[in-house]
Amino acid sequence: MACARRAAPPGAVSPAERAPRAAGSSAAAGARFRFVDVAAEAGVTRVTWAGRPGKDHLLDSAGTGVAFLDYDGDGRLDLYVVNGWRLDGSRIVERGRNALYHGLPGGRFEDVTERAGVGGDGVWGAGVAVADYDADGRPDILVTGFGRNLLYRNRGDGTFEEVAARLGIESPGWNTGAAFFDADGDGDLDLYVASYIDCTLEDVPQAKPILDWKGLEKVAAGPFGFKGAPDHFFRSEGGARFTDATREAGLEDTALGFGFAVRAGDFDGDGDPDLYVANDSDPNYLYRNEGDGTFREVGVWSGCALDANGAAQASMGIAAGDMNGDGLLDLVVTNFSQDFSTLYRGLGQGLFEDASEETGVGPITYLPMSWGVAFADFDNDGDLDLVIANGHIYPQIDRHPEIAGTFRQKNLLLENRDGRFYDVTARAGPGFEALESSRGLAVGDFDNDGDLDIAFTNLDAPPTLLRNDSPGGSWIEIDCRLPGGGANPIGTTVTIRSGGRVQRRDIASGDSYLSSHDPRPHFGLGAARRVDSIDVRWPDGGHTFRSDVAAGQIVTIVKGS
Amino acid sequence: MFMRRAGRAGWTVAMFATMLMLGAGPVLPQGGPAPGRTPAEMVATYNTLADAILAVKNTETNIVKTILSATYAHARVELERARKAIKGGDAKASETALENLAADVAEMGTEGDNAVGAVRKRLLEGGHHHHADGEAKGIYDEGYVVVTRVAKQAFLDAAKAIGQMAHAPKAEALESAWTKVDTTWAGLLKENG
Numbered sequence: 001m002a003c004a005r006r007a008a009p010p011g012a013v014s015p016a017e018r019a020p021r022a023a024g025s026s027a028a029a030g031a032r033f034r035f036v037d038v039a040a041e042a043g044v045t046r047v048t049w050a051g052r053p054g055k056d057h058l059l060d061s062a063g064t065g066v067a068f069l070d071y072d073g074d075g076r077l078d079l080y081v082v083n084g085w086r087l088d089g090s091r092i093v094e095r096g097r098n099a100l101y102h103g104l105p106g107g108r109f110e111d112v113t114e115r116a117g118v119g120g121d122g123v124w125g126a127g128v129a130v131a132d133y134d135a136d137g138r139p140d141i142l143v144t145g146f147g148r149n150l151l152y153r154n155r156g157d158g159t160f161e162e163v164a165a166r167l168g169i170e171s172p173g174w175n176t177g178a179a180f181f182d183a184d185g186d187g188d189l190d191l192y193v194a195s196y197i198d199c200t201l202e203d204v205p206q207a208k209p210i211l212d213w214k215g216l217e218k219v220a221a222g223p224f225g226f227k228g229a230p231d232h233f234f235r236s237e238g239g240a241r242f243t244d245a246t247r248e249a250g251l252e253d254t255a256l257g258f259g260f261a262v263r264a265g266d267f268d269g270d271g272d273p274d275l276y277v278a279n280d281s282d283p284n285y286l287y288r289n290e291g292d293g294t295f296r297e298v299g300v301w302s303g304c305a306l307d308a309n310g311a312a313q314a315s316m317g318i319a320a321g322d323m324n325g326d327g328l329l330d331l332v333v334t335n336f337s338q339d340f341s342t343l344y345r346g347l348g349q350g351l352f353e354d355a356s357e358e359t360g361v362g363p364i365t366y367l368p369m370s371w372g373v374a375f376a377d378f379d380n381d382g383d384l385d386l387v388i389a390n391g392h393i394y395p396q397i398d399r400h401p402e403i404a405g406t407f408r409q410k411n412l413l414l415e416n417r418d419g420r421f422y423d424v425t426a427r428a429g430p431g432f433e434a435l436e437s438s439r440g441l442a443v444g445d446f447d448n449d450g451d452l453d454i455a456f457t458n459l460d461a462p463p464t465l466l467r468n469d470s471p472g473g474s475w476i477e478i479d480c481r482l483p484g485g486g487a488n489p490i491g492t493t494v495t496i497r498s499g500g501r502v503q504r505r506d507i508a509s510g511d512s513y514l515s516s517h518d519p520r521p522h523f524g525l526g527a528a529r530r531v532d533s534i535d536v537r538w539p540d541g542g543h544t545f546r547s548d549v550a551a552g553q554i555v556t557i558v559k560g561s
Numbered sequence: 562m563f564m565r566r567a568g569r570a571g572w573t574v575a576m577f578a579t580m581l582m583l584g585a586g587p588v589l590p591q592g593g594p595a596p597g598r599t600p601a602e603m604v605a606t607y608n609t610l611a612d613a614i615l616a617v618k619n620t621e622t623n624i625v626k627t628i629l630s631a632t633y634a635h636a637r638v639e640l641e642r643a644r645k646a647i648k649g650g651d652a653k654a655s656e657t658a659l660e661n662l663a664a665d666v667a668e669m670g671t672e673g674d675n676a677v678g679a680v681r682k683r684l685l686e687g688g689h690h691h692h693a694d695g696e697a698k699g700i701y702d703e704g705y706v707v708v709t710r711v712a713k714q715a716f717l718d719a720a721k722a723i724g725q726m727a728h729a730p731k732a733e734a735l736e737s738a739w740t741k742v743d744t745t746w747a748g749l750l751k752e753n754g
Contacts, residue, residue, distance in 0.1 A: 224682075224685065224686055225686050226686075227686075228679070254675040254676040254679060255676065255678045255679045256682070257675075282678065282682070283678070298660075298724075300664075300668075300670070300717065300720065301660075301663040301666070301721060301723070302721075302724060303721050303724075306717070309714070310670065310710070310713050310714050310717045347725070349728050351721070351724060353721075
C-alpha cells in the first residue's frame with residue numbers, strides 16, 4: 001500500500017479520450033455489458049468492517065476477501081465474505097462476523113453463518129482460499145487473519161469445524177493472501193500464506209495518522225518504517241497435518257516483502273505448479289517449481305518482478321489468464337494510485353514482458369488505487385476481459401479530490417478486443433456506477449445462467465454483488481469431478497476448441513486480492529453453438545477428453561469417464 | 562511521493578552518543594571557550610566523528626562493490642559454462658548455465674539479491690539514503706549505492722535477454738548480451754574507483 005512512484009505516463013488518457021469500440025463491431029455502445037448490483041435483494045447484506053473511519057493504521061484499510069464456492073454440492077454457488085473489526089479510536093466496537101451465504105434458487109442467498117459455524121471466531125479476517133485440503137470430496141474454507149489463520153473443515157452436513165491449530169497452520173502474524181496447490185506432486189494440497197508487516201494487535205489501536213501526504217494531510221504510516229513479516233509454506237502430510245517447510249522448499253521470503261496476493265499456476269508450462277506472490281513496494285516473486293518439491297525465485301530475470309522501468313511497484317492483487325489466446329498464462333498485477341496496474345505478457349518458458357502500455361491496461365489504471373482483479377469473459381465473446389476493484393487507503397484525500405481522486409472509487413471493467421483493453425466502465429450498467437472503497441473481488445456464475453457475475457467486498461459497507469445481465473454470446477462451463485466425489489480439483493487445466501479458437505482455464509485456490517473465484521472453468525463461445533473438443537488435464541497429469549459438445553450448458557466431466 | 566520516516570538526524574545523533582559512550586568524546590575545556598566560539602575540542606571530536614561517518618559511507622560503498630564483484634565473478638564462471646555447453650551442444654547444461662547467468666546479471670541490476678534488498682529497505686526505513694542527491698536527480702534508485710538507474714536497466718535488459726536464450730541458446734546473442742554487461746560493469750567500476 002505504499003505510495004506511487006511514477007509520474008503521469010506519456011500515454012495516460014482521460015476517460016473521455018479512451019477509444020470507443022470500433023464501428024461495425026458487434027457491440028453497440030451501451031449494450032454490450034450490463035451489470036446490476038443485486039446484493040441487497042439477494043440477501044447479501046452484512047457490512048464488512050475495516051477499523052476506524054480515519055484509517056489510522058494500514059490494517060484499517062487493507063480490507064478483506066470474498067469467495068464463491070459450492071460447500072454443499074447442490075450445484076449452486078454459495079458466497080463467503082471475510083470480515084474485519086470496527087474500531088472507534090482505540091475501542092473495539094464490533095468484531096465483525098464473517099458470512100456464509102447459501103445459494104438458493106432464483107439467485108437469492110440465505111445467511112447460514114451461525115448454523116455452519118464459520119463466523120470467524122473473533123479473528124480480524126483478511127483473505128479466503130477454498131480447497132478440499134483433506135480430499136474428502138467437500139470444499140473447506142481457509143480464512144487468513146490478523147493474529148492467526150482459521151481452517152474450516154467441511155463436515156458435509158452443512159457445518160464446519162475449525163482445525164487450523166490442530167493442523168499446524170495458525171501462523172501468528174498478519175496473514176494475507178493464501179493459495180492451496182500441490183507443490184511437490186504427491187497428490188495432496190500444500191499451502192502458501194503471505195504475510196504483510198510485522199506488528200501486533202496492540203499496535204493497531206494506538207496508531208495515529210503521522211505520515212505526511214503531499215504536505216496536505218496526515219495519513220496512516222507504512223508500510224515503510226515497518227518490518228516486513230515472512231511468508232510461510234506449509235507442506236501437507238496427506239491432509240492430516242501441515243509442516244512448515246518454507247526454507248526446505250526454497251520459498252524463504254528473504255526480502256521480507258510486504259506480501260499480499262498469492263496465485264499458483266503453471267507459468268512455465270512444464271506441468272507443475274509455480275507460485276506468484278504480489279509484494280507491496282518490493283519486487284514480486286515468481287517461484288518456479290523445480291519439479292522435485294523445491295522452488296527457485298526467478299522473478300527479476302523472468303520479467304515479472306518489476307515494471308518496465310525496473311521499479312518495484314506497490315502490488316496488491318493478481319489475475320492470471322491467457323488474454324491473447326496464445327496458450328500462455330499472462331499476469332495482471334494491481335498497484336497503488338498514480339501508478340499502472342501492470343500486465344505481464346507471457347512469452348513462454350516462464351518468461352514475461354511488461355505490456356501494460358501497448359495493451360492499454362497501464363494508462364486506464366493509472367489514477368485509481370487497485371486491489372482485486374480477474375480475467376474473465378464477461379460478454380461471452382471468447383476472450384478474457386478484466387475487472388478491477390478500486391478504492392484508496394486514505395480517506396483524507398477526499399479533501400483534495402483533484403490530486404488522486406477520492407477514497408471511494410468506481411471499479412473498472414476493461415473489455416478485451418484482440419489483446420488490447422478498453423475502458424467500458426461507463427457503459428457497463430448501474431453496477432459500475434457505485435462509489436465504494438472496494439478490496440476483495442471474486443467472479444462466478446452464481447445464478448447458473450452462463451455469464452459471469454462479480455462479488456466485491458467494500459470497506460465499512462455491505463458487499464457488492466453484480467449480476468451480469470449482458471446480452472453476451474454462447475458459453476459452456478465445465479464441472480470437473482473426481483470419481484470419489486471431489487469437485488474441481490486445484491491444478492486442473494481445461495482447454496477447449498470452439499469456433500476456430502483455443503481457450504484455456506486453470507483451477508486455482510487463492511486468487512485476485514485475498515479471494516477465490518468460482519472453481520468451474522467458464523468459457524465464452526461467441527456465435528459458436530458447439531464445442532469441438534474439451535481436454536481436461538488433471539493434477540496428476542492424466543487427461544479426459546470430450547468432443548462435439550453442445551454449448552449453453554454446465555458439463556460435468558468425471559475423471560476416468 | 563515516497564513517504565518514509567525521516568531518520569537521518571536520529572542516526573547521526575546516535576553515532577555521536579555512541580562515541581561519547583566509548584570514551585572518544587570531548588571533555589569540557591578547562592579554560593572554557595572564547596565567547597561565541599565552539600570549543601576547539603568539540604570541533605576536533607566532531608571532525609573525528611565526521612571521519613567515522615564518511616568512513617562508514619565508504620565502507621558501505623565497498624561492501625556493495627564487493628557484493629557486486631562476487632556476483633560478477635560468479636557470472637563469469639556461468640558465462641564460461643554456457644559458452645562451453647553451447648559449443649558442445651549440451652542443451653541441458655547450457656540451459657542451467659544461462660539461467661544462472663541471467664540470475665547473476667539480474668542481481669547486479671538490483672544491487673544484490675532479495676536478502677540484500679531487505680538490508681537496503683531497512684536502511685531506507687531508518688532514513689539513510691546513500692545518494693540522496695543522486696536519487697533526487699533521478700540518477701539512482703532509492704537506497705542504491707553503486708548501480709545507477711541507467712546501469713540497472715542495462716543489467717535487467719541483459720538478464721532478460723540471457724534468460725530468454727536458455728531454451729534456445731545462441732552463441733552470438735550471448736556474446737552480445739554479455740558485452741553489454743561487461744561494458745556496464747566497467748563503467749560502474751570507473752565511476753566508483
